[in-house]
Amino acid sequence: MAYGKYTGLQGWVYRGSTPYYAFALHRLSAMGIILFVGLHLLASFSMQQLLGTWGTAINTIYESWWFQIIVVFCVIFHTFNGFRVAILDIWPKLIKYSREAVYLLWAVFIPVYLLTVYLIVTNAFAAS
Amino acid sequence: MQSRYVPNRGLNLDYIMWLFTRISGLGIILLALIGLGAAMVMGARLQMDLPTILRWTFMPNPSHVVNSNIPDVTIGWATDFWQIMQYLVIAFVFTHAANGIRMIVEDYTGTSAWRPYIRALIALAWVGMVIIGVYVVIGSAY
Numbered sequence: 001m002a003y004g005k006y007t008g009l010q011g012w013v014y015r016g017s018t019p020y021y022a023f024a025l026h027r028l029s030a031m032g033i034i035l036f037v038g039l040h041l042l043a044s045f046s047m048q049q050l051l052g053t054w055g056t057a058i059n060t061i062y063e064s065w066w067f068q069i070i071v072v073f074c075v076i077f078h079t080f081n082g083f084r085v086a087i088l089d090i091w092p093k094l095i096k097y098s099r100e101a102v103y104l105l106w107a108v109f110i111p112v113y114l115l116t117v118y119l120i121v122t123n124a125f126a127a128s
Numbered sequence: 129m130q131s132r133y134v135p136n137r138g139l140n141l142d143y144i145m146w147l148f149t150r151i152s153g154l155g156i157i158l159l160a161l162i163g164l165g166a167a168m169v170m171g172a173r174l175q176m177d178l179p180t181i182l183r184w185t186f187m188p189n190p191s192h193v194v195n196s197n198i199p200d201v202t203i204g205w206a207t208d209f210w211q212i213m214q215y216l217v218i219a220f221v222f223t224h225a226a227n228g229i230r231m232i233v234e235d236y237t238g239t240s241a242w243r244p245y246i247r248a249l250i251a252l253a254w255v256g257m258v259i260i261g262v263y264v265v266i267g268s269a270y
Binding site for chain 1: 260
């Protein structure tokens, strides 16, 4: 891409292929999980051992239904994409189907995630 | 022009941790599936709701399901088997996470003079989180 040339919206789009988006989301969801699980563990430690209020405050946010939607996205995506990466690395002959593997990943991830979000939201509104 | 640094072939930290990431990732999925299956078996007996099943899937700890509508948490939930499973989850998850953080940070910092200190900081956080996790497991209601 030439320097100084106006590319418009096209310039924002990564010209690689779909596995890159899976890689970027894998990394983002990894940091999300570390943040959630780390805070959740510290909060549980606080509730159990220190009887502190900050642990209860963090866990209240953590257990709220809108936060669970984000957590569940990170966990389910990281699980399925990590499974894909592990399978492709254990059997390197499958790497020629890496693009199809990403399509399969989305084909599995989207129904599972939408079903989970549906259950979370219906549970949240049924409880309130 | 400087030649590119190529790590030694054979066993080195990056290869071992690359292998460990794959194995522990599959191991965490296996542990979660065992937890999910057992939660469904116990849930059929105790009229368990979906959040409880998922809580047990993520972390098979009796105090993890205390907030659920189960009359007695200790039935079938608090055994030595599940305590070993919790230790396995903690060991796998935090080692996997610490190595992931190391990889992400080193992708942006490279082989700078700071690298030993960054690694020491991550190792300290890893040991600290494992100790806190084991402490929470030991301190759980039995």
